[in-house]
Amino acid sequence: MSGVVPWLIRAAAMRPQRLALISSGERLTYAELEARARRAAGALVQRGIGPGDRVALALPAGSSFCAALHGCALVGAVAVPIDPRLARAERQDRLRGVSLVVQAALDGPPLRRVRDAHADEVATLMYTSGTTASPKPVPLSYRNWLASALGSAAALGLDPDERWLCPLPLAHVGGLSVLMRSAVYGTTAVLHERFDAAAAAAVLSDPRDRITLVSVVATMLERLLVAGLRRPPTLRWALLGGGPIPEGLVARARDAGVPIAPTYGMTEACSQIATFGWPLPEAEVAISPAGEVLVRGPTVSRAALAADGWLHTGDLGALDERGKLTLTGRVSELIVSGGENVAPVEVEEVLRSHPKVADAAVFGRPDSEWGEVVVAAIVPRDGVAVDAEELGCHCGKRLARFKIPKKFELVETLPRTASGKLARRSLR
Numbered sequence: 001m002s003g004v005v006p007w008l009i010r011a012a013a014m015r016p017q018r019l020a021l022i023s024s025g026e027r028l029t030y031a032e033l034e035a036r037a038r039r040a041a042g043a044l045v046q047r048g049i050g051p052g053d054r055v056a057l058a059l060p061a062g063s064s065f066c067a068a069l070h071g072c073a074l075v076g077a078v079a080v081p082i083d084p085r086l087a088r089a090e091r092q093d094r095l096r097g098v099s100l101v102v103q104a105a106l107d108g109p110p111l112r113r114v115r116d117a118h119a120d121e122v123a124t125l126m127y128t129s130g131t132t133a134s135p136k137p138v139p140l141s142y143r144n145w146l147a148s149a150l151g152s153a154a155a156l157g158l159d160p161d162e163r164w165l166c167p168l169p170l171a172h173v174g175g176l177s178v179l180m181r182s183a184v185y186g187t188t189a190v191l192h193e194r195f196d197a198a199a200a201a202a203v204l205s206d207p208r209d210r211i212t213l214v215s216v217v218a219t220m221l222e223r224l225l226v227a228g229l230r231r232p233p234t235l236r237w238a239l240l241g242g243g244p245i246p247e248g249l250v251a252r253a254r255d256a257g258v259p260i261a262p263t264y265g266m267t268e269a270c271s272q273i274a275t276f277g278w279p280l281p282e283a284e285v286a287i288s289p290a291g292e293v294l295v296r297g298p299t300v301s302r303a304a305l306a307a308d309g310w311l312h313t314g315d316l317g318a319l320d321e322r323g324k325l326t327l328t329g330r331v332s333e334l335i336v337s338g339g340e341n342v343a344p345v346e347v348e349e350v351l352r353s354h355p356k357v358a359d360a361a362v363f364g365r366p367d368s369e370w371g372e373v374v375v376a377a378i379v380p381r382d383g384v385a386v387d388a389e390e391l392g393c394h395c396g397k398r399l400a401r402f403k404i405p406k407k408f409e410l411v412e413t414l415p416r417t418a419s420g421k422l423a424r425r426s427l428r
Contacts, residue, residue, distance in 0.1 A: 039106070119141065146184060348360045378410050
């Protein structure tokens with residue numbers, strides 16, 4: 001693969017009247033989106049933007065964002081999605097090296113000549129979610145995005161009439177992947193500007209909307225179930241990722257008739273690495289002697305590879321004899337208490353299984369005697385009273401004594417990133 005015809009151009013030529021985008025009451029066919037993208041590209045050229053220039057897209061999820069994203073591809077510019085909700089300091093950090101910041105719809109003379117891109121040219125610059133360290137930029141090429149789209153289709157199947165609902169921020173790889181994959185497939189992306197549980201549940205429940213896929217994180221799924229989501233009539237899969245997945249939540253979703261596809265991925269691997277525990281077809285996964293998950297393959301950003309040729313994910317895991325992956329925690333989050341290793345995810349899973357616990361986060365706190373002690377932040381369910389002794393007894397039935405939190409702190413909410421991931425370092 002050397003030259004890459006822009007996916008939007010290809011989809012518009014093959015399926016001009018198919019809906020490409022549904023967003024905020026607006027519906028665009030592929031022919032209409034192509035026209036909008038050509039005008040966006042023309043506006044970029046008028047402003048001096050050319051191949052390799054970085055263009056920040058500080059726009060809400062909608063048709064203007066989508067047209068600008070594809071407009072960048074038509075001129076060979078690198079799209080840098082920026083979450084409009086970021087504080088000024090956070091935004092400035094992401095604008096380093098950017099030639100243009102787009103904050104309104106682009107509309108210029110339609111670009112007539114469209115260039116093909118080389119497969120290894122950078123298509124987007126995405127930022128990691130920053131759950132365990134400061135967000136860092138990750139360049140993703142056209143090859144990365146195409147391999148991700150094909151691997152996802154192999155893992156989930158592909159409906160020719162796919163309608164993929166995206167309530168995730170487009171500045172995060174899980175959200176942007178819905179737009180990129182839909183363009184590769186020539187199918188329909190359904191965008192919600194922000195996550196609203198009632199609105200998302202309504203769309204998923206209405207057969208007239210024909211939603212076949214949705215991407216969510218655990219907190220979103222929890223809220224969808226509370227909002228009354230039951231047996232969505234056309235949904236094939238709800239991709240559930242963005243961090244540890246509580247077993248109890250998956251069981252509740254399945255009881256409610258919501259088909260769950262547990263997914264493991266990260267920005268550096270262009271979203272999905274494994275689904276249902278199985279690596280994507282071209283993803284090679286290994287476990288280091290220290291237990292860290294290593295990944296390489298066409299979805300992995302070249303800039304993220306270490307000197308040994310692998311992406312060191314920072315995740316702890318294991319592969320069974322069939323090659324199925326199980327995650328056990330984060331290397332950086334491992335708590336060492338009295339010489340014993342404690343994986344926070346394991347303790348959190350036990351705590352969330354308590355009927356009075358809505359959510360839980362476990363972290364290490366420095367201690368002069370033990371090095372670190374295990375601490376749990378607990379969100380009680382619906383304001384129900386729960387005490388430390390009760391939680392300690394619950395943990396004692398399932399965990400070794402050294403894994404039981406020494407302290408339980410009741411909180412109203414847990415700190416999370418814009419994509420819904422637990423911001424554990426804020427707790428520390």
